[in-house]
Amino acid sequence: MSDSSAPTILVLTQQIDPTADFVAHEFNRRSVPFVRMDLGEFPSRMDLSASIDSGEGDWKGAFHRPSRSVRLGGVRSIWWRRPTSFQFPEHLTREERWFARDEASAAFGGLLRLQEAFWMNYPEASMRAEFKPIQLKAARRRGLEIPRTLITNSADEARAFIRENRRAGHRTVYKTLAFSDVVNPVSGENEVIYTSVITEDDLDDGLIKISPCLFQQEVAKKLELRVTVVGDKVFTAGIDASATPEGKVDFRTSYSSITYRHLELPAEVSDALVALVRDLGLAFGAIDLILTPDERYVFLEINPSGQWAWLEIELGLPITTAICDALQGAASLQSAGRHG
Incomplete structure (x- = not known):
């Protein structure tokens, strides 16, 4: 696509990202100019050159790539999807790689954040929103019900918590606080730690x-819900994985037996989720809820860069359209404001 076209939308994600492909195809269909870039392309497939002087006061330069460059000052919308880390030569020592990584992070991080652009989502906002203690408090402040939760490294505290739940007629589940993928020390392959x-x-x-x-x-389930919020638009998928015992606890264990349905949330729940995403400084959020047998909606967590494409395939939810509308609309406004 032509670099001369405006506005410019920057999609930051890894090279293989089927979810981002949906957005790329839609931008191509609309003939909207965009650049797809991964930080992991630096330094082997990308160069950076930027300068500033006392006369101008603005940084000039570009991220140069063989296929297409990104001009500083030309970016109007940035979709911070799932970029990978910088990839440095293997011959560097560990300390040299650390130094190079920190220097690259400082350069790219500063120059990207200087762009007068709309972000989906701003990196620091995404990083903060990923902390589960912050998510749960923010959800509760918006009136959303949350599960009774304990974070501890004390086995005695954990046993007491499990006993209290059992006396109240509930089981207890364990889930990870951060990454659910771990490397198997024997096979060297990634494995998922499911809620159990x-x-x-x-x-x-x-x-x-x-x-x-x-x-x-543990919260009793009628359905699990994946709610995708894009700005003020809300898309809700009901997920029924009750066909297997493991699926009843974590639907990710039973994709082959899942059934899906499109749902509309009550206005008060939908409004609370939109407000929650905004409170966390996000423009996009993938939210997991539980719909209980007595029709209560219980918040579990929010993922600032969560997956949604498979739900668009299953149910025809127009999430791609909403994301492209938000990025394109913001880019057009940014461009109009700069030239108005």
């Missing part, structure tokens, strides 16, 4: 002591 029911007998005092664990009172 846990009992007192399952607890390993030594393992819990090493790192904080998140435990929650």
